[in-house]
Amino acid sequence: MVHSIDPTLHLKMYEQMITIRSFEERAIELFEHNLIRGNIHPCIGQEAVSVGVCSPLRREDYMVNTHRGHGNCIAKGADLKRMMAELLGKSTGYCKGKGGSMHIADFEGGNLGANGIVGAGLPIAVGAGISIQIRGTDQVVACFFGDGAVNQGTFHESLNMAAIWKLPVIFVCENNQYALSTPIREAISVSRISDRALAYGIPGMTIDGNDVIEVYKQMKEAVERARTGKGPTLLDCVTYRFFGHFTGDPGRGITYRSREEMEEWMGRCPIKRFREYLFREKILTEETEKGILAKVKTSIEEAVQFAMESPFPLPEEATQDLFY
Amino acid sequence: MKEDHQIWLELYRMMVKIRRFETLTGELFAAGKIPGFIHLSIGQEASSVGVCSTLRPEDYITTTHRGHGHVIAKGGDVKRMFAELMGRSTGYCKGKGGSMHIADFSLGILGANGVVAGGFPIIVGAGLSIKLRGTDQVAVCFFGDGASNRGPFHEALNMASIWKLPILFVCENNQFASTTSFHYSTSVKSVAQRSIAYGIPGRSVDGNDILEVREAALEAVERARKGEGPTLIENRTYRLRGHFEGDPQRYRTKEEVENFLEKDPIKRFQEFLKNEKILNEEMDRQIWQAIDSELTDAIRFAEKSPYPQPMEALRDLYAEDVDPLFQRSLA
Amino acid sequence: MNLRELTNTEAMAEALREEMIRDPSVFIIGEDLVAHGGIFGQFIGLPQAFPGRVIDTPISETAIVGAGLGAALTGMRPFVDLHFADFTTCAMDEIVNQVAKIRYMFGGQAKIPLVIWAPDGAGLSAAAHHSQSLEAWFIHTPGLKVVSPCFPYDVKGLIKASIRSDDPIIFFMHKKIFSSKGPVPAEEYLIPLGKAEIKRKGKDVTLIAYSIMVLHALEAAKELEKEGIDVEVLDLRTLWPMDWESIAESVTKTHRVLIAHEACVTCGFGAEISARIQEELFDELDAPILRVGAYRVPIPFSPPLERFVIPGKESLIKSIYKILGKEMN
Ligand SMILES: Cc1ncc(C[n+]2csc(CCOP(=O)(O)OP(=O)(O)O)c2C)c(N)n1
Ligand SMILES: Cc1ncc(C[n+]2csc(CCOP(=O)(O)OP(=O)(O)O)c2C)c(N)n1
Ligand SMILES: [Mg+2]
Ligand SMILES: [Mg+2]
Numbered sequence: 001m002v003h004s005i006d007p008t009l010h011l012k013m014y015e016q017m018i019t020i021r022s023f024e025e026r027a028i029e030l031f032e033h034n035l036i037r038g039n040i041h042p043c044i045g046q047e048a049v050s051v052g053v054c055s056p057l058r059r060e061d062y063m064v065n066t067h068r069g070h071g072n073c074i075a076k077g078a079d080l081k082r083m084m085a086e087l088l089g090k091s092t093g094y095c096k097g098k099g100g101s102m103h104i105a106d107f108e109g110g111n112l113g114a115n116g117i118v119g120a121g122l123p124i125a126v127g128a129g130i131s132i133q134i135r136g137t138d139q140v141v142a143c144f145f146g147d148g149a150v151n152q153g154t155f156h157e158s159l160n161m162a163a164i165w166k167l168p169v170i171f172v173c174e175n176n177q178y179a180l181s182t183p184i185r186e187a188i189s190v191s192r193i194s195d196r197a198l199a200y201g202i203p204g205m206t207i208d209g210n211d212v213i214e215v216y217k218q219m220k221e222a223v224e225r226a227r228t229g230k231g232p233t234l235l236d237c238v239t240y241r242f243f244g245h246f247t248g249d250p251g252r253g254i255t256y257r258s259r260e261e262m263e264e265w266m267g268r269c270p271i272k273r274f275r276e277y278l279f280r281e282k283i284l285t286e287e288t289e290k291g292i293l294a295k296v297k298t299s300i301e302e303a304v305q306f307a308m309e310s311p312f313p314l315p316e317e318a319t320q321d322l323f324y
Numbered sequence: 325m326k327e328d329h330q331i332w333l334e335l336y337r338m339m340v341k342i343r344r345f346e347t348l349t350g351e352l353f354a355a356g357k358i359p360g361f362i363h364l365s366i367g368q369e370a371s372s373v374g375v376c377s378t379l380r381p382e383d384y385i386t387t388t389h390r391g392h393g394h395v396i397a398k399g400g401d402v403k404r405m406f407a408e409l410m411g412r413s414t415g416y417c418k419g420k421g422g423s424m425h426i427a428d429f430s431l432g433i434l435g436a437n438g439v440v441a442g443g444f445p446i447i448v449g450a451g452l453s454i455k456l457r458g459t460d461q462v463a464v465c466f467f468g469d470g471a472s473n474r475g476p477f478h479e480a481l482n483m484a485s486i487w488k489l490p491i492l493f494v495c496e497n498n499q500f501a502s503t504t505s506f507h508y509s510t511s512v513k514s515v516a517q518r519s520i521a522y523g524i525p526g527r528s529v530d531g532n533d534i535l536e537v538r539e540a541a542l543e544a545v546e547r548a549r550k551g552e553g554p555t556l557i558e559n560r561t562y563r564l565r566g567h568f569e570g571d572p573q574r575y576r577t578k579e580e581v582e583n584f585l586e587k588d589p590i591k592r593f594q595e596f597l598k599n600e601k602i603l604n605e606e607m608d609r610q611i612w613q614a615i616d617s618e619l620t621d622a623i624r625f626a627e628k629s630p631y632p633q634p635m636e637a638l639r640d641l642y643a644e645d646v647d648p649l650f651q652r653s654l655a
Numbered sequence: 656m657n658l659r660e661l662t663n664t665e666a667m668a669e670a671l672r673e674e675m676i677r678d679p680s681v682f683i684i685g686e687d688l689v690a691h692g693g694i695f696g697q698f699i700g701l702p703q704a705f706p707g708r709v710i711d712t713p714i715s716e717t718a719i720v721g722a723g724l725g726a727a728l729t730g731m732r733p734f735v736d737l738h739f740a741d742f743t744t745c746a747m748d749e750i751v752n753q754v755a756k757i758r759y760m761f762g763g764q765a766k767i768p769l770v771i772w773a774p775d776g777a778g779l780s781a782a783a784h785h786s787q788s789l790e791a792w793f794i795h796t797p798g799l800k801v802v803s804p805c806f807p808y809d810v811k812g813l814i815k816a817s818i819r820s821d822d823p824i825i826f827f828m829h830k831k832i833f834s835s836k837g838p839v840p841a842e843e844y845l846i847p848l849g850k851a852e853i854k855r856k857g858k859d860v861t862l863i864a865y866s867i868m869v870l871h872a873l874e875a876a877k878e879l880e881k882e883g884i885d886v887e888v889l890d891l892r893t894l895w896p897m898d899w900e901s902i903a904e905s906v907t908k909t910h911r912v913l914i915a916h917e918a919c920v921t922c923g924f925g926a927e928i929s930a931r932i933q934e935e936l937f938d939e940l941d942a943p944i945l946r947v948g949a950y951r952v953p954i955p956f957s958p959p960l961e962r963f964v965i966p967g968k969e970s971l972i973k974s975i976y977k978i979l980g981k982e983m984n
Contacts, residue, residue, distance in 0.1 A: 037779075037780035037956075037958055038779065038780035038781050038782060038956065039781070086956075089780070089956055089957030089958055089959075089960075090957070093957075095956075096957075097955065097956060097957030097959075097960055098782075098783075098953075098955040098956055098957065098960060099782060099783070099955075099956055100780065100782040100956030100957070101782075102782055102784065102785075103782055103783065103784070103956070115784070116741070116782060116783070116784025116785055117741070117742070117744075117745065117784050118714050119714065119745075148713070148714040149714065151478070151479060151482045151483075151713035151714055151715045152475065152478075152479065152714055152715060152716075152745070153474065153475015153476055153477075153478050153479050153715070153717050153718075154475055155475075155478065156473075156474075156475050156477065156478030156479075157473065157474060157475050157478075159511070160473050160509075160510065160511045163511030164508065164509065164510065164511050179686075179713070179714055180686065180687045180691065180694070181687045181689075181690040181691040181711075182686065182687060182690075182711055182713070182714075186486065186711065187482075187486065187712075187713035187714070188482065188486070188713065189481070189482045189485035189486050189521075189522040189523045189524070190520075190521060190522065190523045191523075195520060195521060196521040198512075198517070198520045198521060199511075199512060199517065199518040199520060199521035200511040200512065201511045201512050201513075202511070255690050255691060256690035256691065312957060312958070312959045313957055313959060313960055314959070315959050315960060315962065315963035316963065317960065318950060318952060318955050318960040318961075318963045318964045319950055319952055319964075322951075322952050322953075384729065415762070416761070416762065416764075417760060417761045417762030417764070418762035418763070419762070420759060420760055420761070420762045421760045421761055421762060425760045425761060426761075427757075427761040427764055427765070428764070429728070429761075429764050429765055434725070434728055434729070435757060435760075435761060437753075438752075439748055439752050439753070442748065442752065442753060444718070444721065445717055445718045445719075445720065445721015445722060445724065445725065445749055445753075446721050446724055446725040446728070446753065447725060448718050448721060448722040448725060449721060449722040449723060449724050449725020449726040449727070449728070449729070449733070450725040450726070450728065450729045451725070452684075452710075452722050452725070452726050452731075453725065453726040453729040453730060453731045454729070456682060456707075456708075456726070456731060457730060457731070463725075475717060476717050476718065476721065476748075479713075479715035479717050479718035480718050480721070482713060482715065482718075483712065483713065483715060483718050483722065486713070639763065640758060640759050640762055640763030641758065641759045641797055641798055642758070642798075642800070642822045643758070643766050643767075643820070643821035643822050644821070644822070
């Protein structure tokens, strides 16, 4: 890892990664206490992708998200309180309780929404890219999707369109190597997802998605290209989800992943690695870390408290918000 | 005569048959004898014939809106084809399908399609079925350059690749999808290049050179029959007529079309056969004449055939035919 | 008859197992079937029992449904699992333009022995992309048959009949009834497509329902019984072809009709049934036909919102009082 970003940003990124991890851990607890209904798809283990990708973005840049999207929301600057309230189905949530975990959007923060349909975000990102091009701004779009989405027709149509029009879209594959129970090697006909970029004549990179600085650097370059009209990039960030597919996955996915594999990947924890680096580089000290952890803990607890104390929406509100 | 020569003459005859079928169809359409829309494949005959000549009757194909040539090359009956184009009860689909929806399941023709890229997922199913049944059939999916930018292309090539299905994906890159040029709509220089994204062989060939097309198809068919999986073949060609009959063709110049007349696949093969002394003027005349007489008979058959009874519109929806009157009362 | 108590999931698995033994052309294709046994565990045991005939796919709904179609056209009997009814939208061209039309468009040349199976329905806080009831779209599409049973007995018999049918079937099962139990004979049986069944005889009002609404209907009937109201519950089981005879017979007996489905009322299947009853049996009616269904909004996440949007027993009871012109006490 080369020391190319300033220490303040490093610390901010570290704090965000911890925030994401804590948010997810707390959400799982609340789910287990039946305070969160439905299901959640935790992104524990993938924090480096969320933070590395969103750090080079500005607030006015867009982000398109997936079902496993809490981390990306947080990294894009979402308010933890409103997120947690949405998870609990409260009226103070981002979607007033209508969306839930899989459908959080924050249009003011450029977050165009998470999606319950695998592969559905890519065409939306293309649309945002066209809009940027027509309006003539220098915004960019970060489009997240999983390795499972790479075989959807929408992937193909979107990458082709973004390529022919040189749209400012960065296609970020959160390649955690499984689509639910299906390992990537059984589902995808190429060994590296980034090879698919060749079919669209755009740059494609496969990178270590558990190395936040690497993700940051590659993303920064892609953003640069996008802002200067050079078109889209495909970033394949190889990572691993520590948790199961969702909160109902038996044994955190042990039915389709070996224990050895899981342990090996947990050894490559992106937070642990970044922490070691920060200490080595003397950017982080015990003291500052304590401060960060305390701050994160407070903000998560405040979010939980806010969510718990918020009222549920009135039943009749169910019929509101359908049309403008 | 050498065996090759026999085959070559047969290829030539088949191309001429398609050319004449399409030309006559254009005339019938202009004369108001064919309702609806017609997409002619004039100029693309080498692709249909080059590929289908490598197939057996039990092999499958799916075709497109521009599919007459594929059907003929796979052995389709021109009588039933003309009858279908004219909406007659003796047509392939008893007048329910028309030009864009001809199928002959007994010949492995799983149907033309009005939806661009509609054949991709179906061919995956045919390939999977071959694999599950353990036969050595192959399945060919014809599609246009326009179709290569649609999602089904991607899903189908990926699936066919991971399961090593016995499929030929044959792109007829005629440079246009309706009014839109290939270079505008496609992010790579050649459709064949996209094979990299699926880890399968891809070949781009001169689609107006019948022998080159045939050679590529033979190789791919062999691969498929041996269980080595799918191949993507791009036949670079050009449609000499409009997208549909009546197309004002504002998207290209007369000169461009005229340039391509030079590369007419039939003319080229004709010259080749004559140079090789396989074909002479007299034989050539006879070939064209025999085909015209067969097609004229077929047209007569179609014109003499009755239209279907209106009530027939309520039949064939389900395998266990619902009583048509009940259908109507529920319509 | 040798009756066992099975869940809907077990009944379905049993049906699949029997049909796969009976006919080697039957196979199952979809996402997450092998390791996971299907997201609801509905295929557990089958991948081991029938190696190579339960096929995991990439997430490519277009190609999954299309592959089912292509295989059906070439001698197989595919059973396609679509994970959630909501994902039919990702394969809409295949279902609506291809599967539904191919036989007719080609003049009856082809058979399409294809089952597209999908869990539908709300009530699990699964939010807008995992909760829809979309049967009306497919009933509206000529060429498809649509099935949506409620009890294990019907599920088993209809799965078997659907697999043996030479026409394409869209088979919906409500997520909330997967683990509900009921008696299922051990002996082989089929339930013909297109046949409704009276699940409770009554004389005052006909409650036409299907899927999970049959459970609500039976509960409502039980409560109303205490009030001296005798409700006949007609479970359609198959939505298309519609069993008009059974509907007409019941309406002619009770002269009052309530139609219930979880899908939104507007242009739901209830609209079709109701229109047809008034067209054909107007003189039999003693009261306007009422319909119960969801509000016309996407299914919201938060429990109070979701409960409000989807219909339950209470809405049925209220509507029956209204039909009878009685005050609720
Ligand atoms: C169109 C569609 N098909 C199937 C699903 C069910 N499903 C939800 S998440 C998922 C796996 C997605 O895998 P991937 O894209 O790799 O994302 P990950 O869960 O690994 O983050 C599946 C199959 C869905 N939501 N949408
Ligand atoms: C899904 C879909 N989109 C659009 C059309 C309208 N359409 C019919 S043919 C055609 C062009 C197809 O181009 P290509 O695939 O290159 O085939 P070609 O006509 O050149 O043989 C279009 C746009 C259609 N039939 N289906
Ligand atoms: Mg994944
Ligand atoms: Mg074309």
